[in-house]
Amino acid sequence: MSELHFYNSYTRQKEKFEPLTPGYAGLYVCGPTVSGESHLGHARPYITFDVVQRYLKHLGYKVRYVRNITDAGHFEEEGREAIDKVGEKAKLEKLEPMEMVHKYTSLFHYGMRLFNNDEPSIEPTATGHIIEQITMIETIIDKGYAYEVNGSVYFDVKKYAEKYPYGKLSGRILDDLLETTRELDGQDEKRNKVDFALWKKAPAEHIQHWNSPWGEGFPGWHIECSAMSSKYLGETFDIHGGGMDLLFPHHESEIAQSTIVHGHPPVRYWMHNNMITINGKKMGKSYNNVIKLSELFSGNHPILEQPYHPMVVRFYILQTHYRSTLDFSNEALQASEKAFRRLWEAYEILQKITHPGNADAANAELDKQVTNWCNEFEEFMNDDFNTAKVIANMFELAPVINGIKGGQVAANAISAGTFELLKRTFKTYLEEILGMQPLAAQQSGSKLDSVLSLLIEIRKDAKKRKDFATSDQIRNKLAEAGVMLKDEKDGSVSYTIE
RNA sequence: GGUCGGAUGGCCGAGUGGCUAGGCUCAGCUCUGCAAAAGCUGCUACAGCGGUUCGAAUCCGCUUUCGACCUCCA
Structure with a gap:
C-alpha cells in the first residue's frame, strides 16, 4: 500500500504528504479575480485542485478547502471606466464595483457547478477582510519590514532578503531583480524596485477605497491571500495551490509577508498547475487569446468548431498531468469527447451487468490483470495525482x-x-475522485421514454416482417432528431440522446 | 538580457536506465438484414550530435528549437 506523494514546488521534488494535524488537511487555492469572465485557462486549477481535494477526502482526511474571491483592487470592466475621469456621470452610468463583482462571481460559480467542482469549505472575499489585511500590514511596519510613503505602504524586500531566503520558491535572484529596468507605477516611491505594495493610496476618483491608518486606499494584491489563508487555515498550513504564473511575484510575496508577521513560512507544500496553451502560447488576457467558459460551452467563438460539454473539458484536462502544459485544439477536445463517451458507456454497462458468482476465475491471467489495473488506481493517484494514468487504466x-x-x-x-472490486473501484475513481458525470441524464420512465419505447416496438415488428425500409426510416429519423438507436446482441434495443 | 521548463508515432498525450501507457485518427477482420456500437488485429515514436552504460526515449554535455516567469495573469 503506497502513500500519497506529490511535487512540492518549494523544494522542487516529490515529497510524502504529512499533514500538520493528523487526519486533517488544509488547502488554500488562489481564486478568481472577479472583474471579468473566467476562461478555459482558469478552469485548469479549479478542476485540478478539486480532484486534489476529492482525493484527500477519499484518503480519509477531513479537508478544509479555502478558495478566495479577489474582489478588491484596481478594477476596470470592458466598456466602462473604473475611474470616473469626467466626474460628472450620473450614478447609474458609473461602474459600480459591487455590481460588477457580483455579476462575475455568479458567473464563476455557475461555471464551477457545470464542471462538477465541489464547493470550497470557505470562499472568503478580499473586501470582506480589509481589517485583517490592515492589521497584517501594521504588524509588518512594526517589525520594520515595511514603510509608508505618501499614503502607500511598501514591503522592504531588500531588508527581508538579508535574513530570509527571498526568491527560493520562484528561483529568483535578488540582484537580478534589482537590475530590472521595468517602469512600474509608484516606482519612484519605493526604496528599491523589488519592493511591492501592501497598501496603495487611492486617487480621489478611484472607485474602490477604504479608510486606513495611511489614509484612503486599497490593499495590495498579495496581502489578501496571506490574511485569509492564515485566518482560516492557521499561521502554518498544509497545501497552497495555484497556477504556475502566480509563483512570482504573488506567492513569493505571500511567503515574505507571512514570514515577517508569523515568524515562519506559511506553507508546507506548494502546488502549481501548468498553463493551458493555444497554438503553443499561454492562454491569457494579455495575449488576447482567451476562450471564455460560456463561449466554450456554447461553441460561440471563431476558433471553436463546436460546443464542448463541461464534462468533456474536465475529462480533457484530467487526461493530462497537471504539471504539463496542455495545448488547446478542436481536434484534442473532439478526441476527448469521443473517448469520454466510450468510457462512460462502458462504466454504465459495468453497473448493469451481473456476475455468475463463481469464486474462482476461469481466466486466471485476466483476473490477475484486472485486479492489478484496479489496484494501480490508488498507486497512480498517490504518485503526484496522476489522473492521466488512472484514465489510461x-x-x-x-x-x-x-x-x-x-x-x-x-x-x-x-x-x-x-x-466487485472492478465495479467498486471504477465508481469510486470515475465519479467520486475524478468527479465525472454523464453528458446527458438518461430519463427512463419519462414521457419521452414511453414514446421511444413505442417506436422501438414498431421497428421491431417491421424488422420481423423484414420490412427494413420502415425499420431504417425509424432509426434514421430518430438519429436526425438526436436519438441514436442501438441493436443489442440479445435482441433488445437501447438508445442514447445527444 | 536573467531564471526556469519543454521538444515523444498522423494528432493529443503518459512515462522514465532494460518488460517499448492510453486516447483519437486510419486500415483490415468478427458480429450484424444493413448501419451504429462493441470486440480483435495492424500502424513501434521518443528534436539533432556526442558521451556514460552490457543496455538510454529515460543519465551527462553541446546544438537547434518552443515556451513560461521577470508586468495584471490560473
Missing part, C-alpha cells in the same frame, strides 16, 4: 467490460470478488 478495463457484455469475454472469466 480505465481504458484498459473498458474492453473487458464491453467484452463481458458482448460475449467476447466469458462472464466467469474473472471471479466474483474481482468483479
Whole structure:
C-alpha cells in the first residue's frame, strides 16, 4: 500500500504528504479575480485542485478547502471606466464595483457547478477582510519590514532578503531583480524596485477605497491571500495551490509577508498547475487569446468548431498531468469527447451487468490483470495525482467490460470478488475522485421514454416482417432528431440522446 | 538580457536506465438484414550530435528549437 506523494514546488521534488494535524488537511487555492469572465485557462486549477481535494477526502482526511474571491483592487470592466475621469456621470452610468463583482462571481460559480467542482469549505472575499489585511500590514511596519510613503505602504524586500531566503520558491535572484529596468507605477516611491505594495493610496476618483491608518486606499494584491489563508487555515498550513504564473511575484510575496508577521513560512507544500496553451502560447488576457467558459460551452467563438460539454473539458484536462502544459485544439477536445463517451458507456454497462458468482476465475491471467489495473488506481493517484494514468487504466478495463457484455469475454472469466472490486473501484475513481458525470441524464420512465419505447416496438415488428425500409426510416429519423438507436446482441434495443 | 521548463508515432498525450501507457485518427477482420456500437488485429515514436552504460526515449554535455516567469495573469 503506497502513500500519497506529490511535487512540492518549494523544494522542487516529490515529497510524502504529512499533514500538520493528523487526519486533517488544509488547502488554500488562489481564486478568481472577479472583474471579468473566467476562461478555459482558469478552469485548469479549479478542476485540478478539486480532484486534489476529492482525493484527500477519499484518503480519509477531513479537508478544509479555502478558495478566495479577489474582489478588491484596481478594477476596470470592458466598456466602462473604473475611474470616473469626467466626474460628472450620473450614478447609474458609473461602474459600480459591487455590481460588477457580483455579476462575475455568479458567473464563476455557475461555471464551477457545470464542471462538477465541489464547493470550497470557505470562499472568503478580499473586501470582506480589509481589517485583517490592515492589521497584517501594521504588524509588518512594526517589525520594520515595511514603510509608508505618501499614503502607500511598501514591503522592504531588500531588508527581508538579508535574513530570509527571498526568491527560493520562484528561483529568483535578488540582484537580478534589482537590475530590472521595468517602469512600474509608484516606482519612484519605493526604496528599491523589488519592493511591492501592501497598501496603495487611492486617487480621489478611484472607485474602490477604504479608510486606513495611511489614509484612503486599497490593499495590495498579495496581502489578501496571506490574511485569509492564515485566518482560516492557521499561521502554518498544509497545501497552497495555484497556477504556475502566480509563483512570482504573488506567492513569493505571500511567503515574505507571512514570514515577517508569523515568524515562519506559511506553507508546507506548494502546488502549481501548468498553463493551458493555444497554438503553443499561454492562454491569457494579455495575449488576447482567451476562450471564455460560456463561449466554450456554447461553441460561440471563431476558433471553436463546436460546443464542448463541461464534462468533456474536465475529462480533457484530467487526461493530462497537471504539471504539463496542455495545448488547446478542436481536434484534442473532439478526441476527448469521443473517448469520454466510450468510457462512460462502458462504466454504465459495468453497473448493469451481473456476475455468475463463481469464486474462482476461469481466466486466471485476466483476473490477475484486472485486479492489478484496479489496484494501480490508488498507486497512480498517490504518485503526484496522476489522473492521466488512472484514465489510461480505465481504458484498459473498458474492453473487458464491453467484452463481458458482448460475449467476447466469458462472464466467469474473472471471479466474483474481482468483479466487485472492478465495479467498486471504477465508481469510486470515475465519479467520486475524478468527479465525472454523464453528458446527458438518461430519463427512463419519462414521457419521452414511453414514446421511444413505442417506436422501438414498431421497428421491431417491421424488422420481423423484414420490412427494413420502415425499420431504417425509424432509426434514421430518430438519429436526425438526436436519438441514436442501438441493436443489442440479445435482441433488445437501447438508445442514447445527444 | 536573467531564471526556469519543454521538444515523444498522423494528432493529443503518459512515462522514465532494460518488460517499448492510453486516447483519437486510419486500415483490415468478427458480429450484424444493413448501419451504429462493441470486440480483435495492424500502424513501434521518443528534436539533432556526442558521451556514460552490457543496455538510454529515460543519465551527462553541446546544438537547434518552443515556451513560461521577470508586468495584471490560473
